[in-house]
Amino acid sequence: MSGTGIQVSGLAKRFAGVDAVSDVTFGARPGRVTGFLGPNGAGKSTTLRMLLGLTLPDAGTALIGGAWYRELDDPSGTVGAVLDIAAAHPGMTARGHLRTYAALGGHETSNAERVAELTGISAYLDRRVGSFSTGMRQRLSLATALLGDPDVLVLDEPSNGLDPAGIVWLRTFLREFAADGRTVLLSSHVLTELQHAVDDLVLIDRGHVAWEGPLAEFTAHGTSLEEAFLRLTSGAASPTAPAASGATRTEGVHA
Structure with missing residues (x-):
C-alpha cells in the first residue's frame, strides 16, 4: 500500500555514557497500526523523541516518508504527535488552544471545530x-495532533485517563485512520488494549529491539500479549516463545 511510512535504522543515543538506545531498527507501515512497547527505561520515549526531531541521535536514521522530521515540507501536516498531554495551557479554552496551534502550523483556524468533532470534545x-x-486532555491532545490532517500519527500512551467507552472509541478511531492508508505508531503500557488495537508489534528492551513482526505471529503459540511480553523481557523465556517467520528478534534476548 502506498503512503507515508516510518523507517528507523541503526538508531543510537547515549546519555552520560549510558546507552539509552542502541542500534534500533524497525518500521511502521501505511495501513497498519504498529504497537511500540517495552518496559520502563527500555528506550521508547528516547526513540520517539529522536523520530520527531526533539532529540538528536548519535547514530542512525529515523525517517518519515523517507525524510527527517526537520526536513519535511509540512511537518504538522505530515505527522501528528502526542507525547505530552500537559502541553495545553490550563488558562486557555480548548477552542483557543486549537486555533492557536492551527495558526502556528499554517492550517486554517476553522480546523479547530473539525478536529473537536472528530475527537468528541465539541461541547x-x-x-x-x-x-x-x-x-x-487526552482527547484535546489528539485533536491538536489532527489539525493538519496528517498521514502519520505518533502517540505515546494515548489511552491514559480514558474511560472504557473512550478506549473503545480510540481503538475504533485509530483503526479507521489506518484503514484510510495512513500510519499509526502507538506506544502504550496497557497490553490488553494493545492486543485489540494493533496489527504489528515492535518490542524494545534495554535499548534494543527484541522482537518485530505481526501481532498474530507474536501470539501464535496461544499466549496473550501480556504473557509473551513478560516472557521476552524477563530473561527467562521458554523455548516456545514467538519466533515466527518474517519476525525478527535481537540476539541475546531469549525466547
Whole structure:
C-alpha cells in the first residue's frame, strides 16, 4: 500500500555514557497500526523523541516518508504527535488552544471545530483546559495532533485517563485512520488494549529491539500479549516463545 511510512535504522543515543538506545531498527507501515512497547527505561520515549526531531541521535536514521522530521515540507501536516498531554495551557479554552496551534502550523483556524468533532470534545470547546479531566486532555491532545490532517500519527500512551467507552472509541478511531492508508505508531503500557488495537508489534528492551513482526505471529503459540511480553523481557523465556517467520528478534534476548 502506498503512503507515508516510518523507517528507523541503526538508531543510537547515549546519555552520560549510558546507552539509552542502541542500534534500533524497525518500521511502521501505511495501513497498519504498529504497537511500540517495552518496559520502563527500555528506550521508547528516547526513540520517539529522536523520530520527531526533539532529540538528536548519535547514530542512525529515523525517517518519515523517507525524510527527517526537520526536513519535511509540512511537518504538522505530515505527522501528528502526542507525547505530552500537559502541553495545553490550563488558562486557555480548548477552542483557543486549537486555533492557536492551527495558526502556528499554517492550517486554517476553522480546523479547530473539525478536529473537536472528530475527537468528541465539541461541547467543551469554550471550557478552560484547566477544568478538563485527564481523559478530556487526552482527547484535546489528539485533536491538536489532527489539525493538519496528517498521514502519520505518533502517540505515546494515548489511552491514559480514558474511560472504557473512550478506549473503545480510540481503538475504533485509530483503526479507521489506518484503514484510510495512513500510519499509526502507538506506544502504550496497557497490553490488553494493545492486543485489540494493533496489527504489528515492535518490542524494545534495554535499548534494543527484541522482537518485530505481526501481532498474530507474536501470539501464535496461544499466549496473550501480556504473557509473551513478560516472557521476552524477563530473561527467562521458554523455548516456545514467538519466533515466527518474517519476525525478527535481537540476539541475546531469549525466547
